[in-house]
Amino acid sequence: MADQRAPRLAVLIDADNASPRIAPGLFQEIAKIGEASLRRIYGDFSSPRLKGWTDLLSVHAIMPYQNFAHTPGKNASDIALVIDAMDLLHGARFDGFCLVSSDSDFTRLAARIREQGVDVYGFGERKTPESFRQACSRFVYTENLLPETLAPVSPDHASTTLVSARQSPTAAVPLIRTALAQLDVDEGGGWTPLGRVGQQLAILAPDFDPRTYGQAKLSDLVTKVGLFEIRNSEAGAVQIRTKPTRGAGVRKA
Numbered sequence: 001m002a003d004q005r006a007p008r009l010a011v012l013i014d015a016d017n018a019s020p021r022i023a024p025g026l027f028q029e030i031a032k033i034g035e036a037s038l039r040r041i042y043g044d045f046s047s048p049r050l051k052g053w054t055d056l057l058s059v060h061a062i063m064p065y066q067n068f069a070h071t072p073g074k075n076a077s078d079i080a081l082v083i084d085a086m087d088l089l090h091g092a093r094f095d096g097f098c099l100v101s102s103d104s105d106f107t108r109l110a111a112r113i114r115e116q117g118v119d120v121y122g123f124g125e126r127k128t129p130e131s132f133r134q135a136c137s138r139f140v141y142t143e144n145l146l147p148e149t150l151a152p153v154s155p156d157h158a159s160t161t162l163v164s165a166r167q168s169p170t171a172a173v174p175l176i177r178t179a180l181a182q183l184d185v186d187e188g189g190g191w192t193p194l195g196r197v198g199q200q201l202a203i204l205a206p207d208f209d210p211r212t213y214g215q216a217k218l219s220d221l222v223t224k225v226g227l228f229e230i231r232n233s234e235a236g237a238v239q240i241r242t243k244p245t246r247g248a249g250v251r252k253a
Helices: 020-033 050-052 076-091 104-115 130-135 169-183 193-202 218-225
Strands: 007-013 035-043 065-066 094-102 119-125 139-140 228-232 238-242
Touching: 007 020, 007 076, 020 035, 020 050, 020 065, 020 076, 020 094, 020 119, 035 050, 035 076, 035 094, 076 104, 076 139, 094 104, 104 119, 104 238, 119 130, 130 139, 169 218, 169 238, 193 218, 193 238
Parallel strands: 007 035, 007 094, 035 065, 094 119, 119 139
Antiparallel strands: 228 238
């Protein structure tokens, strides 16, 4: 029996647009997807502003790619990252790319990689423009990767708090209902495998994540909102359906 190899991933980090405090959670999250075979970070490491990343390079085996900021307002690091990403893409050695940045300039890069049939996993703050989030196969908010005791700090948003990354669980209800409607299960009392719902949610919104709503798992989220029923099927699979409205299915004599 052949061994199932984990997907090989190329992790490319924009040091100017990612906090070093996400590093432990970032690589733990990437490990759920596959193997971070290549780890590169781009920035001007002669700047004291990137010292936080410099201290973590050896800890997480990240290879730094130095790009001096010769001209103010021009980001040589972005260009270097894009060039490397395209070289790696055409080398066809990786099953997926992890782009770590909140910069919308990488929208076209993400779209181009996906056009090649390769998955793109984006990691950025909630301020990340929708264009970049939607261009990714999946997008993870880096606020969700921080320990609960920490609040994310970015160069442009030093006052950002962890609370700002959380939404009320009820905010996810319209999206969950849309996913259920699109799956259109008419048999078996409307019960739908929760796994299928999760897959549909990822298609509808690449940035969907139960942790954004303060819950660890999708099953916890649907239970928390109280508008859905959840059960285990005879085969042991978790299923979900919208709670029947009061009086539904009752016929008048």
